[in-house]
Amino acid sequence: FAAVMSLQAIPYLDELIKEYLLFRGFSHTLNTFNHEKKSDKLRGYQADRIIDQMFHSINSYDIISLMDLWQYLDVTFFSRLDQDFHPTVRKLELSLKRYYLVFCFSTGRVDKVREFFEMYTAQLTRDPEWRAWFPLPYLKQPQADVTFEVYFTKPWIETFTLSLHNFLHSIIKSAPKPRLLNFNIERQARKRMEMQMGLLHAENDTLKAQLEAMDEEIKRRDRDAEDREEDREREREKERERQRELEKEKEPKQTTFTSSRPSQSSSPPGSFLIIGRRHASFSGPDNPFTDQTPADSAQTPTNQDTSSGASNPSRARLLGTSMHHSASTPALIPDPTSHATAPTTPPPASATSSLQSSPMHTPVTLPPPSFTISSQALSAHAAAVTRCKFSGIGTKIASAAADGVVRVWGVDAQLRSNTSIFCFAEVLSLAWETKASRLLVCGTSEGKIKVWNVLADKAMGDIVVEPEYPRVEDIACSPSGSYFVTSQGSTKRSAGVLMTWNFKTLKMEHRIVVEPPTVLNSISFNHNGSIMVAGGADGMIRVYDMKTCAAIAGWAAHAGGVAAVQFSADETAVYSVGGDRRIVQWSIHTAGKIIREYQWYNPEPGMDGPRSTDPLSRTSAGSSLRPSASTGALHTIANLSSASMSFDSEGRYMAVATGGNSAVLYDVAQSAPVQVLGGHTSRVSCVDWHPTNLTCLTGSLDQSIKVHKLAKITDEKK
DSSP: OHHHHHHHTHHHHHHHHHHHHHHHTOHHHHHHHHHHHHTOTTGGGOHHHHHHHHHHHHHTTOHHHHHHHHHHHHHHTGGGSOGGGHHHHHHHHHHHHHHHHHHHHHTTOHHHHHHHHHHSHHHHTTOGGGGGGTTGGGOSOGGGSTTTGGGGSHHHHHHHHHHHHHHHHHHHHHSOOOGGGHHHHHHHHHHHHHHHHHHHHHHHHHHHHHHHHHHHHHHHHHHHHHHHHHHHHHHHHHHHHHHHHHHHHHHHHHHHHHHTGGGGGGSOHHHHHHHHHHTTTOOSTTOTTGGGSOHHHHHHHHHHHHHHHHHOHHHHHHHTTGGGSOTTSOSSSOOGGGGTTSOOSOOOHHHHHHHHTOTTSSOOOOOSOSEEEEEEEEOOOSSOEEEEEEOTTSSEEEEEETTSEEEEEEOSSSOOEEEEEEOSSOEEEEEEOTTTSOEEEEEETTSEEEEEETTTTEEEEEEEOOTTSOEEEEEEEOTTSSEEEEEEEOTTSSOEEEEEEETTTOOEEEEEEOSSSOOEEEEEEOTTSSEEEEEETTSEEEEEETTTTEEEEEEEOOSSOEEEEEEOTTSSEEEEEETTSOEEEEESSSTTOEEEEEOOOOSSTTOSSOOTTOTTOOOTTTOOEEEOTTTOOEEEOOSOOTTSEEEOTTSOEEEEEOSSSSEEEEETTOSSEEEEEOOOSSOEEEEEEOSSSSEEEEEETTSOEEEEEEEEOOTTTO
16 A cells, blocks of 8 residues: 555656756756656556557557567566566566567558568577467468467457556556655655544544533433422422321310310210220320220231131242232232332241241251262452353353452363453343353443453443443343343332343343333343243242243242242243242243242351341342241341352253352252252352353352362262
């Protein structure tokens, strides 16, 4: 490109030289320069003009000027070439002379053909290539002769012309240029830089305008939110004012009754009974109605509710939290706000004893080990590990920590960290592209999604999500490899959305608002990506049709939030892990039907409860609720995540992080656990299986990752 630019600058440079000579008063030199420029054989180093000059000499039958031009090119360019090009130069010269003879014979100038052989006989006789051409002037139709017919064809003439043009263009382009011509290259480069600077300034101004517009939009939304909050506060104040007015209206009646206490024998007996019941909470020696409140009538409804719940425990387990819902709430999609209005007092003793006696919460004794386990530790993180995941082909491991650092490890004998990705915020979710495992998607708690090309070791792009839903709770990549889905929640985890993103453009394609409002903790595709199952913080499992981007089914699954949810290997069932310490296999064909429930097992006693010092603990607005088996009270479950459950490649074994320092291994055909995967000194936060073999990955808050290789113990070894 630089050579072409320098050759194009020759006419401009000639004008500058003429201007300089005229300025200096070198008139004789200027006249000589103009004269020699008119007779310039190289035509300004332009291959097209040199070819035109050659064919002009051929058309005018001027063989002398044609050969002079060729000799000048030979001295100027061809003689300086490497010896490898000499055969090509000789071949082109031979073809040029033959083309001249063919042209002369075709136009009827046989005399020019004889003149050519007379002029160059001594030179041509020494060349064996010309021996067959000496009879040419004496042939009447040489185009019919086998030796000459090819040279009279149009394809040969066009091929020769094109070859000559390309050769001259390449030679002139590669010839060394005087340094004076480089000034134009610098001038053009400066112009390009100035143009690019102008474009960058324009783009900068556009981005500034967009940023200002976004700031204004954010301020407007903040103002609208403040206005709405003020309106709600005014409504609440009005409601409180109405309540105070009602209390003031009732207050005179109470005062009158107190002042007329000496004559209370004259009042109707019914009024004493009604007031006594209304003020049954009033205690003290001055309350004349304390002993008039019938205790048996106040306890009757509670006994009825307790007996109904205890008489049908399977129904209560199926509906999950439906016993806390009002009678008008639908059973399929219950109102999640009912969790907030549930009573905070401990349930009756009968309900507590029923939960303690449930087979899913009874003490579990592990059977003899089914596998021999060899573990290898990965320790390069400086903070608690929040996510770890094998790539789709099992050659890489991605892990994320609470400090926002994502590391990519090679699955080899050394298990070394190859890449460090800095997200500058807590990474809540990780997902690999399903096709070639070339791309890694990371979602943070501060509204950013990073797409990283592991093979090229560079970022493909960063996505800034809606500020209303900044928490990227979970990511699932479509099996088609064309898009991925993110589950995003609000800052207080009170509402959430699902968004689909195109892998090539990194643009949002669909937006699904979760109804009723809640955050989806875990999402998972089926084998072809047409169906997606999601587990919400409201305890529900939802099923989405990804072609229509709409929910097609849902049921109340857990009393607390659904921490993790996945399809079974045959996709006839859905597995879920909940905040109520239940692991359940659900039928995908009959919503809410339990196929199997697995025994909850935590190898570390006392680790089932919440851990307020956990750096990954959610806020009170986002925490899930679950009943404690020992007291029946409600606790936050901050030690489960969407990475709490994983299946092996055949779907036979399931690894679950139950809140202890070890992961628990289950055979999906059995309700009881079969073994634990230990080695950590703090709580296991995530698990994952290798896509092709029995290798399980566990990440912990102790900043380490364990790679457990399992080998089945045969009956003989047992």
